[in-house]
Amino acid sequence: MLFETTSFRTQCVHAGTPPDPTTGSILTPIHQTTTFVQEAVGKDRGFTYSRAANPTVAALEARLAALEDAPHAVATRTGMAAVTTLVLATVSAGERIVCGRTVYGGTVRFLHELIAPFGVQVDFVDAGDNAALAEALVEPARLVLVESPANPTLELCDLRRGAELAHAAGALFAVDNTVLTPALQRPLDLGADVSVLSTTKLIEGHDATLGGALVTRDEDLDRRLRRVVKTIGCSQAPFDAWLTLRGITTLPLRAKQQSDNARTVARFLEGHPAVARVAHPDLESFPQRTLAVQQQSAGGPLIAFELEGGLGAGTELMNRVRLCSLAENLGAAETLITHPASMTHADVPPAQREAAGITNGLVRLSVGLEDPQDVIRDLREALTVAEAALTSSGEVTR
Amino acid sequence: MRPATRLIRGTRCGHDPYRATAPPLYQTATFAQATATGFDAYDYSRTDNPTRRLVEDELASLEGGHGALAYSSGMAAVAAALRLAPTGARVLVAQDLYGGTERLLDRLDLEVARIDTTDPASWTDAVFEGAHLCYLETPSNPLLETTDLRALARWTRRHGVVLVVDNTMLSPWLQRPLELGADLVVQSCTKHLAGHGDLTAGALIAKERALYEPLAFQRNAEGTALAPFDAWLLSRGLKTLGVRLERAQDTARQLVKFLRGHPAVTRVRDVGMGSVLAFETGDVARSQQVVEGTELFSIAVSFGGVASSISLPCVMSHASVPAARRSAVQLPPDLVRIAVGLEDPGDLIADLDRALSAPRGQPRPATASA
Numbered sequence A: 001m002l003f004e005t006t007s008f009r010t011q012c013v014h015a016g017t018p019p020d021p022t023t024g025s026i027l028t029p030i031h032q033t034t035t036f037v038q039e040a041v042g043k044d045r046g047f048t049y050s051r052a053a054n055p056t057v058a059a060l061e062a063r064l065a066a067l068e069d070a071p072h073a074v075a076t077r078t079g080m081a082a083v084t085t086l087v088l089a090t091v092s093a094g095e096r097i098v099c100g101r102t103v104y105g106g107t108v109r110f111l112h113e114l115i116a117p118f119g120v121q122v123d124f125v126d127a128g129d130n131a132a133l134a135e136a137l138v139e140p141a142r143l144v145l146v147e148s149p150a151n152p153t154l155e156l157c158d159l160r161r162g163a164e165l166a167h168a169a170g171a172l173f174a175v176d177n178t179v180l181t182p183a184l185q186r187p188l189d190l191g192a193d194v195s196v197l198s199t200t201k202l203i204e205g206h207d208a209t210l211g212g213a214l215v216t217r218d219e220d221l222d223r224r225l226r227r228v229v230k231t232i233g234c235s236q237a238p239f240d241a242w243l244t245l246r247g248i249t250t251l252p253l254r255a256k257q258q259s260d261n262a263r264t265v266a267r268f269l270e271g272h273p274a275v276a277r278v279a280h281p282d283l284e285s286f287p288q289r290t291l292a293v294q295q296q297s298a299g300g301p302l303i304a305f306e307l308e309g310g311l312g313a314g315t316e317l318m319n320r321v322r323l324c325s326l327a328e329n330l331g332a333a334e335t336l337i338t339h340p341a342s343m344t345h346a347d348v349p350p351a352q353r354e355a356a357g358i359t360n361g362l363v364r365l366s367v368g369l370e371d372p373q374d375v376i377r378d379l380r381e382a383l384t385v386a387e388a389a390l391t392s393s394g395e396v397t398r
Numbered sequence B: 001m002r003p004a005t006r007l008i009r010g011t012r013c014g015h016d017p018y019r020a021t022a023p024p025l026y027q028t029a030t031f032a033q034a035t036a037t038g039f040d041a042y043d044y045s046r047t048d049n050p051t052r053r054l055v056e057d058e059l060a061s062l063e064g065g066h067g068a069l070a071y072s073s074g075m076a077a078v079a080a081a082l083r084l085a086p087t088g089a090r091v092l093v094a095q096d097l098y099g100g101t102e103r104l105l106d107r108l109d110l111e112v113a114r115i116d117t118t119d120p121a122s123w124t125d126a127v128f129e130g131a132h133l134c135y136l137e138t139p140s141n142p143l144l145e146t147t148d149l150r151a152l153a154r155w156t157r158r159h160g161v162v163l164v165v166d167n168t169m170l171s172p173w174l175q176r177p178l179e180l181g182a183d184l185v186v187q188s189c190t191k192h193l194a195g196h197g198d199l200t201a202g203a204l205i206a207k208e209r210a211l212y213e214p215l216a217f218q219r220n221a222e223g224t225a226l227a228p229f230d231a232w233l234l235s236r237g238l239k240t241l242g243v244r245l246e247r248a249q250d251t252a253r254q255l256v257k258f259l260r261g262h263p264a265v266t267r268v269r270d271v272g273m274g275s276v277l278a279f280e281t282g283d284v285a286r287s288q289q290v291v292e293g294t295e296l297f298s299i300a301v302s303f304g305g306v307a308s309s310i311s312l313p314c315v316m317s318h319a320s321v322p323a324a325r326r327s328a329v330q331l332p333p334d335l336v337r338i339a340v341g342l343e344d345p346g347d348l349i350a351d352l353d354r355a356l357s358a359p360r361g362q363p364r365p366a367t368a369s370a
Helices: A008-014 A055-067 A079-090 A105-118 A130-136 A159-168 A219-232 A238-248 A251-270 A289-295 A310-320 A350-355 A372-392 B003-009 B050-063 B074-082 B099-107 B149-158 B209-222 B228-238 B241-260 B284-293 B323-328 B345-357
Strands: A072-076 A096-100 A121-125 A143-147 A172-176 A194-198 A212-216 A275-279 A302-307 A336-338 A362-366 B067-071 B090-094 B111-115 B131-137 B162-166 B184-188 B202-206 B267-269 B276-280 B309-311 B336-339
Touching: A008 A055, A008 A251, A055 A072, A055 A212, A055 A238, A072 A079, A072 A219, A079 A105, A079 A143, A079 A172, A079 A194, A079 A212, A079 A219, A096 A105, A105 A121, A121 A130, A130 A159, A143 A159, A159 A172, A212 A219, A251 A275, A251 A302, A251 A372, A251 B241, A302 A310, A310 A336, A310 A362, A310 A372, A372 B003, B003 B050, B003 B241, B050 B067, B050 B184, B050 B202, B050 B228, B067 B074, B067 B209, B074 B099, B074 B131, B074 B162, B074 B184, B074 B202, B074 B209, B111 B131, B131 B149, B149 B162, B202 B209, B241 B267, B241 B276, B241 B345, B284 B309, B284 B336, B284 B345
Parallel strands: A096 A121, A096 A143, A143 A172, A172 A194, B090 B111, B090 B131, B131 B162, B162 B184
Antiparallel strands: A072 A212, A194 A212, A275 A302, A302 A362, A336 A362, B067 B202, B184 B202, B267 B276, B276 B336, B309 B336
């Protein structure tokens, strides 16, 4: 770093991007190049071919590392490429992965359909239950992967305890920190070996890129991760890396504002008669409220809720909102509403969905930067119209 | 729709058949036409482009105008506004203007008359009589003096003078001149609107169609419109205008409080809002040492970005103002301008404190760097 400071907000603006040494340009140039001229055989400046390393991507990696007080980060083309890289770098045939049963549907699909057939044992466990996690880790494992809060139910994993249990079983402890980002939660400080990020979400925050990252303080692991990225070619593109760097400059502002907005909207939902249950870590009624306060600095942008009318009512609501967009992503600047059972988690086997609490009636709301009163008005109006439609068609009798 | 919501929804492309939440980038020069004889909505990007139109509609909505036109830089917008006045016309301009605007005024064939926009007592019928347009910035840059726009608009309207206000310093998030009586707003979108220091862009927002149409004709004829990619980046930046400006303003207030209590500072200028402030030390060499002694602040012109910057306007952004004019507006040579970004206020204050407290003539003690 050029200056003596470690404040998170300052890092978000400056880390990894000193002014360009040749021109003084405050922003890092986009090195949109495939290859780099080498001075002599065997002599380069750290960059040879952009699949292996690129200066703009390296700047993003340096910033992502700084945000988690880590020396290393490796950026990938998508969030799923980060999960793929992590698994390929750490687990071989005949070894075992323990994964939280409530994780993004793409992670479940990858482990079930692509990794298990190669002779890797994949066990899904209730990571929100320390006893269940301990029981699953009686048997050795190579990798434990959890999300906290879990997408989409927002169930928390006790990360400090999870790290102890994973390490005792000889496993690396990986935490998917996509929902909260280092602005709101620091898994490495709680004992995790690697923080997994889909930068597509709150990190970049403008719904304009795809990207992933793996952040670690383990030098050997970083070396293995880089080798996989270079080998399978899932490296981040320079332009997307540059857009992600720009997005991070406002990450602390967005993370705080979206958490505040989500809390306001969650309180509204909690008081609405058509709503059966609401989960948001900032609600007093949140079952793991104490753990949330211990390991998160705010509740984050996601809300999970279910209507009294179940799936029928939820579908009516999602089809009738006007300000909220029915879309997949989360953490974006605009409020997105999602039906996990048919959208983000459609490829999770129904039995696992049910066990994880991803009911057909579950609605996921990712609250954006709009004025929360406008989001509330949209939800209130949609709930009223949805209820009237269902009552007149005789679908709901309460 | 409340302002925060408008920032998010305004940059959504309504006609995109795929309903992408980030607007499509129409990086194209031309558009195929349905027939040989009629023009469709878009034909050539110099005239109009869907990505640029999206951000223009958003700017018009934010400023409360009939329409907006985006230009390749703030100065391209200023030039287009000033050329509403025909050759030889009398124009009224404020005392304290951005150096680039002064440089342009020097070259245009206009009868430039200065008006103290901050002093209503100096306004008389004779001042406005026969003038074609009146051009000002409020708050002014870098002296941060404000103009009572409502009061001034009463005079310009009575005399048929086009009132043009550069609203770059506060942006429509904090001030809407068209609602206060201005006819045309100038924005250097490079600053708060884009907000990330990643492009140069300008805009004119006209209150009425009658002013918008000739400007649109002129821009198409001269080819000064904003490039589609920069328009796309601008639309992306607009989404966080509210959170950025609120945060920067909050930090700026903390810096003002700190500077007011610092013994090396003789005067602090601020308007209580926005992200720009200025101070004096009573000693040019001292001011220069402070500017060069900070580490977190880039020595750079411009403002409204995510990274804080510091400058000596007399020798940097306003160097193009002739010395005679600089002394006429009493631009103090020791004036230091600070443009506040999104860093932690504690970090910024500590950095300024070290630079201000270093003994005169001595470089600051080296801090640890890795």
